[in-house]
Amino acid sequence: MDLKRVFTVSAGVSLAGAFCTLTLTGAAVAQATGDLEPPKELLAAQVRDQGMTCDSPQSAEKDTLQSAPDEDAWLLHCETATYRVKLVPDMAAEIKKVE
The missing domain is CATH 1.20.5 (Single alpha-helices involved in coiled-coils or other helix-helix interfaces)
Structure with a gap:
């Protein structure tokens, strides 16, 4: 050997x-x-999977005021709308359209 x-x-x-x-x-x-950071495309896919429109994501920024431990919140800016996306482990994302 x-x-x-x-x-x-x-x-x-x-x-x-x-x-x-x-x-x-x-x-x-x-x-x-x-x-x-989750890419804007990943957040946009989540928004689309839950029945909303975001064909052209422009940017995603973390919303530290709305985030909680183990629940990150993001502002997703799409071409036609802006969404607050809160990622909750083992559940669907909480998505709200921001006016």
């Missing part, structure tokens, strides 16, 4: 595992702290 080859392969596997762990941990921390 070639010990040099075994050590090299083991080190490569360990480094790959450490990289994956750090990457996944960073993503989990970012998600837990709210650093990952």
Whole structure:
């Protein structure tokens, strides 16, 4: 058995595992702290899935005043309307058209 080859392969596997762990941990921390913003297209798809119109999303900004722990609120600006979208875990989003 070639010990040099075994050590090299083991080190490569360990480094790959450490990289994956750090990457996944960073993503989990970012998600837990709210650093990952849902893209405007994702919010627009949710609005459309719930029967409202948003064919051309322009922007999405977090509504910190309406957000609560585990319930992020967003203002989604579409070409023809603006919506407040509140994302609630394991439930449909709460969507209200903003005049």
